[in-house]
Amino acid sequence: MKTLFSCSAVLFTFSCLADPTRPPSGYIDLSKEGGSGNAVSSVSALKLQIIQNSNQRTSATINGQLLQLGEQYQGYTLTNIRSTSVVLSRGEEQLILQLHNKTIKNYDE
Numbered sequence: 001m002k003t004l005f006s007c008s009a010v011l012f013t014f015s016c017l018a019d020p021t022r023p024p025s026g027y028i029d030l031s032k033e034g035g036s037g038n039a040v041s042s043v044s045a046l047k048l049q050i051i052q053n054s055n056q057r058t059s060a061t062i063n064g065q066l067l068q069l070g071e072q073y074q075g076y077t078l079t080n081i082r083s084t085s086v087v088l089s090r091g092e093e094q095l096i097l098q099l100h101n102k103t104i105k106n107y108d109e
Helices: 002-016 038-045
Strands: 048-053 058-062 065-068 076-081 085-090 093-098
Touching: 048 085, 058 076, 058 085
Parallel strands: none
Antiparallel strands: 048 058, 058 065, 076 085, 085 093
8 A cells, every 4th residue: 555655646746747848838830730831841840959159160950950151951041040049041031940948058169
């Protein structure tokens, strides 16, 4: 009986903790917003993972691809790197990708 109570208490404790895999509040999944066509699926597939700042260069990693200003990825050109976001451009279209984890690391070489 004591073991059953202990297991129940542990499970209750873990069920009260926040889910670390849950997207932050305010996150909108474009693929589920009723949009149609390839534009929505390709935009939702772009994920900004890391912004790296150093004295020599600033770069961003999008879907595992390391990019510097002016480089292209999936038809978009990386036009601006901010502290927690990047701007991708294709013609008149601009796309802003935000970091979900706002931990900022500076790499001084």
